[in-house]
Amino acid sequence: MRVLFCLGLFLLLAGCRSAVGMAGAPDECKFNRLFSWNVPKNEEDFERCSQAGVTDIVVHNQRQYDLALKYGMTPYWRCFIPAGPHPQVMTSEEEKHFAYINGQDIDKKAPDRMKEIHRRRRELKHRYGGEQEAPLDTLNNTRIPCFASDTDLSLSRQKLNDLLKDVPPDNKGMFLDFFGYMNHRGCYCEGCIARYKHYLKEHNLEDSSKNKDEFYTQQLLDYYEGIIGYIKSKHPDFKIVAHFYPDFRPDHLYGNRTKVDFCGQTVAWYFKWPSPKIKQYTKYVTEHAKDYYPFAEGVPFVGLNTDASSSLGFKTPEELEQELKVILAAGGRTLMVCDGRCIIEPGYFEVFRKYCGK
Numbered sequence: 001m002r003v004l005f006c007l008g009l010f011l012l013l014a015g016c017r018s019a020v021g022m023a024g025a026p027d028e029c030k031f032n033r034l035f036s037w038n039v040p041k042n043e044e045d046f047e048r049c050s051q052a053g054v055t056d057i058v059v060h061n062q063r064q065y066d067l068a069l070k071y072g073m074t075p076y077w078r079c080f081i082p083a084g085p086h087p088q089v090m091t092s093e094e095e096k097h098f099a100y101i102n103g104q105d106i107d108k109k110a111p112d113r114m115k116e117i118h119r120r121r122r123e124l125k126h127r128y129g130g131e132q133e134a135p136l137d138t139l140n141n142t143r144i145p146c147f148a149s150d151t152d153l154s155l156s157r158q159k160l161n162d163l164l165k166d167v168p169p170d171n172k173g174m175f176l177d178f179f180g181y182m183n184h185r186g187c188y189c190e191g192c193i194a195r196y197k198h199y200l201k202e203h204n205l206e207d208s209s210k211n212k213d214e215f216y217t218q219q220l221l222d223y224y225e226g227i228i229g230y231i232k233s234k235h236p237d238f239k240i241v242a243h244f245y246p247d248f249r250p251d252h253l254y255g256n257r258t259k260v261d262f263c264g265q266t267v268a269w270y271f272k273w274p275s276p277k278i279k280q281y282t283k284y285v286t287e288h289a290k291d292y293y294p295f296a297e298g299v300p301f302v303g304l305n306t307d308a309s310s311s312l313g314f315k316t317p318e319e320l321e322q323e324l325k326v327i328l329a330a331g332g333r334t335l336m337v338c339d340g341r342c343i344i345e346p347g348y349f350e351v352f353r354k355y356c357g358k
């Protein structure tokens with residue numbers, strides 16, 4: 001019995017590269033891959049990102065692409081955001097909420113405008129697209145197009161063609177973002193309502209919240225399928241990196257049902273989550289990554305903001321370190337972070353270098 005236990009412990013430690021030769025505890029494990037959202041400002045910051053352990057990064061132009069390569073990181077050529085003929089449609093209550101948390105009634109030149117906007121967002125427990133804590137929440141500022149109404153993906157294909165027209169020949173892949181609903185549930189435009197009614201009729205179903213959720217899940221899955229299929233028809237070797245955002249309320253972790261190669265799903269949001277939740281989500285994201293597609297890799301995503309004055313959640317470097325330890329202990333060995341620029345902020349840089357650096 002004891003031999004078996006020791007063998008298990010040995011195997012556990014052997015999986016952690018920094019433990020080799022150190023006979024250390026499991027918390028000396030490290031991440032072997034770090035995906036960063038947002039591009040460093042200048043060359044010095046690219047170098048620091050690399051020192052912090054960033055291995056994979058989104059870029060928007062040739063200069064950034066070259067700098068990423070120079071510092072040993074894999075660049076991904078641009079980020080695709082859904083296209084559609086019109087913005088998503090929400091209920092009037094959701095529209096009211098959207099207008100309020102975005103201060104649409106406040107004079108654009110009012111000196112305390114942002115302060116009041118942050119106050120309102122705190123007041124209503126706005127979660128910036130993450131899991132809701134209030135009964136009602138919407139995105140801030142962003143109006144996502146109704147991608148489901150992009151017939152035959154004609155607008156999306158055009159947008160992808162534009163993004164990829166000057167792609168470097170040795171590029172390895174692309175990022176995807178904002179595949180979701182502004183109200184975390186669905187779009188209520190005429191087209192979506194008509195498609196929903198047709199779906200009910202076709203499957204002989206009644207109008208219920210369960211069937212509605214399944215319908216809007218399917219619209220999301222179909223869009224991922226169409227976009228990834230189109231990218232890979234042009235560039236079969238591209239790897240697709242995504243963060244599943246905004247949160248889809250009926251199913252927070254549906255990402256493994258898509259053909260995304262590096263499937264970034266939130267295990268720790270900008271707002272502090274309890275450790276047991278981070279642990280549970282990390283286990284799901286990593287252990288169930290291949291339930292549908294064997295090539296998929298589940299990547300735990302962490303939201304990070306280093307500005308304490310914002311209504312976006314804030315973490316100290318110590319709190320960040322605690323979260324990384326929980327993710328490692330739960331089996332996470334890859335990591336995805338937004339905002340990537342926070343990775344090199346003083347205090348946070350040291351934490352990333354410790355757990356992700358070479």
Ligand SMILES: [Zn+2]
Pocket residue numbers: 088089146148149187188189190191192
């Ligand atoms: Zn719609």
